[in-house]
Amino acid sequence: MKRKLIKQGQGGLTITLPIKWIREYNLDSNPSQEIELTQTPQGILITAEIAKREKTINVDLKNYDKRMILNILNQSYRLGSDTIHIKYTKNEQLKIVEEIARDVLLGFEITTNKDKFCIIQNIAEPDPEKFDIIMRKVFLQILELSTKTTESLIAKEKSHQDKKSTKNKEDFATTKHQIDKLTNYCRRTVLRSQLSNPKTVFLYDILSKLSLISHAYIYLYNTHHKKPSQIPKEIEFHIQKTNTYLRQFYEAFYKKDLDLLNNISNEKEQLQHENDTLLEKSKGTQNIILAYAREIIRLIHMCSPAAIGYYLE
Numbered sequence: 001m002k003r004k005l006i007k008q009g010q011g012g013l014t015i016t017l018p019i020k021w022i023r024e025y026n027l028d029s030n031p032s033q034e035i036e037l038t039q040t041p042q043g044i045l046i047t048a049e050i051a052k053r054e055k056t057i058n059v060d061l062k063n064y065d066k067r068m069i070l071n072i073l074n075q076s077y078r079l080g081s082d083t084i085h086i087k088y089t090k091n092e093q094l095k096i097v098e099e100i101a102r103d104v105l106l107g108f109e110i111t112t113n114k115d116k117f118c119i120i121q122n123i124a125e126p127d128p129e130k131f132d133i134i135m136r137k138v139f140l141q142i143l144e145l146s147t148k149t150t151e152s153l154i155a156k157e158k159s160h161q162d163k164k165s166t167k168n169k170e171d172f173a174t175t176k177h178q179i180d181k182l183t184n185y186c187r188r189t190v191l192r193s194q195l196s197n198p199k200t201v202f203l204y205d206i207l208s209k210l211s212l213i214s215h216a217y218i219y220l221y222n223t224h225h226k227k228p229s230q231i232p233k234e235i236e237f238h239i240q241k242t243n244t245y246l247r248q249f250y251e252a253f254y255k256k257d258l259d260l261l262n263n264i265s266n267e268k269e270q271l272q273h274e275n276d277t278l279l280e281k282s283k284g285t286q287n288i289i290l291a292y293a294r295e296i297i298r299l300i301h302m303c304s305p306a307a308i309g310y311y312l313e
Contacts, residue, residue: 017046040198057081061088066096070104073097073120077105078188084108084120094118103177106185131189135207138182139250142214145175146243149217153224153231153239153289169225176218183211202310206253209299209306213246216299220292227285235286238274242293245271249300249307256311261304268301 003015022028027035027048038045057076061069076084088094097118101108107125110118126134152168190204220239224231245267252260275294279287 054082055080056083056085058085059087061086061093061097063089064093069093069096070100073100073105074184077108077184078191080188080192082122086118086120088116088118104180104184106181126185128189128192131186134182135186135203136254138179138186138207138210139253141175141179141182142210142217143243143247143250145172145179145214145217146246148172148175149221150236150239150243152221153236169222172218172221176214179214180211183207183214199310202306205306206303206310209303213296213299216292216295220289220296223285223288223292229285231286231289232282235278235282235290238271238278238290239293241271241274242296245297245300249303253303253307258308258311261308264301264304268297271297 001018005013005015008014017027027033033048035046035048038047057079059072059076061072064072073084086097088097094113097120098110101110101120105120107122108120109123111121111123112119148168148171186207187204190200190207193200245264248260248267249264251257252264272294275290275297279290279294282290
């Protein structure tokens with residue numbers, strides 16, 4: 001939208017702000033409040049985050065199943081809503097909503113529930129200033145998950161009914177929920193700050209892929225857990241190399257080192273060739289494990305261009 005410049009005093013210029021934007025950010029109730037002006041390569045960015053009204057999203061779950069409900073609530077949360085009003089048709093859907101709020105919506109809880117209608121509300125969300133700490137925690141939890149996955153492959157479990165094996169599975173499920181919750185929160189924070197820093201789109205891409213990497217490790221573990229068997233040393237070493245590849249990306253990302261990121265791109269070909277060779281002579285469960293390792297390698301490699309874009313000046 002265009003605005004005319006208005007002469008003000010000795011050489012000063014002013015403009016009027018759009019009334020829709022003023023009302024959206026609740027500035028009409030406090031006209032003396034300050035707003036933020038940020039000079040960007042594209043021009044001047046005007047923001048008023050402090051005065052922004054609470055955002056509410058209304059959703060109707062109709063006869064949707066768990067996957068669709070998860071998608072709806074995840075995206076409502078990531079879009080920055082503070083309150084989600086939910087109309088549901090079956091009590092089973094309410095149980096799903098409760099589970100999703102507990103497992104993947106950081107700081108949100110059901111605050112109202114009556115007559116096939118409930119409200120999920122932000123009651124304990126972390127301060128956005130802690131974003132960097134939380135994102136690093138995501139990395140560290142996935143690195144720990146990669147180590148535990150490798151250890152589970154090496155362990156010679158005789159039966160997946162074993163108590164230790166069952167406990168491991170519970171621990172992996174808990175870790176998955178923690179990572180999903182943290183990556184969800186980080187993506188929500190990124191979308192909220194996208195206008196003030198357009199490069200955060202690269203961060204969103206990396207966070208999405210980190211979430212998928214954690215899922216691939218979980219699926220890899222679950223595959224072995226269902227049918228425990230002796231894993232050949234060459235596959236064991238391949239998974240360990242994949243873990244090292246992940247750690248290399250973590251170090252390159254936090255060192256902001258383009259040379260290390262370049263190495264990530266180069267090493268992908270070698271790891272993928274090794275994976276191809278192992279796939280050709282393996283079968284059954286081993287092939288499924290290798291397929292998940294291949295997915296992890298591919299996702300790490302795809303994180304590299306986004307990291308480069310984020311750190312380029």
